[in-house]
Amino acid sequence: MKQRALADLTVSAIGLGGMPMSIEGRPDTARSVATIHAALDAGVTVIDTADAYHQHADEVGHNEELIADALRSWGGDATSVLVATKGGHLRPGDGSWTRNGDPAYLKQAARDSAKRLGVDAIGLYQFHRPDPKVPYAESVGALVELLDEGVIVRAGISNATVAQIDEANAVLGGRLVSVQNQFSPAFRSSQGELEHCAGLGIAFLPWSPLGGISNAGELGANHAAFAEVADKHGVSPQQVALAWELSLADVVIPIPGASRPASVQDSVLAADLQLTDDELARLNDN
Numbered sequence: 001m002k003q004r005a006l007a008d009l010t011v012s013a014i015g016l017g018g019m020p021m022s023i024e025g026r027p028d029t030a031r032s033v034a035t036i037h038a039a040l041d042a043g044v045t046v047i048d049t050a051d052a053y054h055q056h057a058d059e060v061g062h063n064e065e066l067i068a069d070a071l072r073s074w075g076g077d078a079t080s081v082l083v084a085t086k087g088g089h090l091r092p093g094d095g096s097w098t099r100n101g102d103p104a105y106l107k108q109a110a111r112d113s114a115k116r117l118g119v120d121a122i123g124l125y126q127f128h129r130p131d132p133k134v135p136y137a138e139s140v141g142a143l144v145e146l147l148d149e150g151v152i153v154r155a156g157i158s159n160a161t162v163a164q165i166d167e168a169n170a171v172l173g174g175r176l177v178s179v180q181n182q183f184s185p186a187f188r189s190s191q192g193e194l195e196h197c198a199g200l201g202i203a204f205l206p207w208s209p210l211g212g213i214s215n216a217g218e219l220g221a222n223h224a225a226f227a228e229v230a231d232k233h234g235v236s237p238q239q240v241a242l243a244w245e246l247s248l249a250d251v252v253i254p255i256p257g258a259s260r261p262a263s264v265q266d267s268v269l270a271a272d273l274q275l276t277d278d279e280l281a282r283l284n285d286n
């Protein structure tokens with residue numbers, strides 16, 4: 001698979017998002033493990049997770065543990081796989097999502113994530129979502145301490161504006177390596193952040209790159225141009241969407257979620273799908 005730079009690392013151009021395997025509607029463990037193994041077998045070397053990817057209140061870190069177990073039971077060399085996790089978003093168990101950007105909380109959350117992932121230091125730790133009750137610089141300050149203490153190797157942020165990207169990078173002394181924002185054919189309002197990351201050479205990880213768990217299957221039905229280009233190439237509209245995202249800047253690394261091996265196996269082919277300039281122009285306008 002084609003590769004992309006993420007800080008000092010080289011990772012697969014298409015990653016795997018772990019959320020569908022741990023929240024409402026998740027499959028059984030055997031299917032989840034098969035999905036993660038399918039991604040690894042296909043050459044995926046970046047997997048996105050979060051401590052908040054769980055359903056019930058008493059299973060914080062469900063997805064982190066699932067991924068760690070799947071990496072251990074995989075036959076290949078798992079040391080080359082970057083597991084990127086996040087903290088600062090919580091699920092109390094009633095279906096809602098809450099936030100906690102308190103630095104002391106984030107520092108403990110990262111330590112707990114490292115334990116669940118079974119690593120001495122987390123390869124990429126991302127502040128999940130700004131907490132309006134805590135000054136942003138204070139939350140990001142926790143990442144500085146985690147870096148300096150060796151709990152995390154690299155720091156990223158998520159759901160950030162251009163101003164927050166600049167603020168985080170300043171607080172981190174230029175050590176911000178990734179931004180994870182929502183971006184898909186249906187949701188393009190992070191185009192400014194994507195371009196800002198491209199200018200700074202910071203990786204941009206589109207989340208819900210296919211429109212989200214409940215809309216991904218309808219991507220072609222909802223976006224005619226993506227369906228038409230897909231038909232021309234004999235591929236899925238989802239592959240076209242991922243290839244289009246990759247075309248927007250070299251820093252883009254989509255992390256499509258999956259709960260079935262077939263979804264991953266289809267998505268990774270986007271890395272090698274060549275779209276013409278005319279097709280890309282059409283998709284940009286659609």
Ligand SMILES: NC(=O)c1ccc[n+]([C@@H]2O[C@H](COP(=O)([O-])OP(=O)(O)OC[C@H]3O[C@@H](n4cnc5c(N)ncnc54)[C@H](OP(=O)(O)O)[C@@H]3O)[C@@H](O)[C@H]2O)c1
Nearest residue numbers: 017018019207208209210211212216256257259260263266
């Ligand atoms: N930072 C944040 O705030 C935030 C928020 C949301 C998500 N995320 C991250 O971003 C990742 C991706 O987002 P997402 O999972 O919400 O949505 P998504 O990637 O847009 O859609 C996921 C769904 O797409 C389906 N799918 C994947 N590849 C496909 C293909 N080639 N053809 C047809 N269907 C395909 C999967 O179906 P099956 O389940 O049937 O395999 C899956 O349920 C998450 O898993 C999570 O890691 C981050």
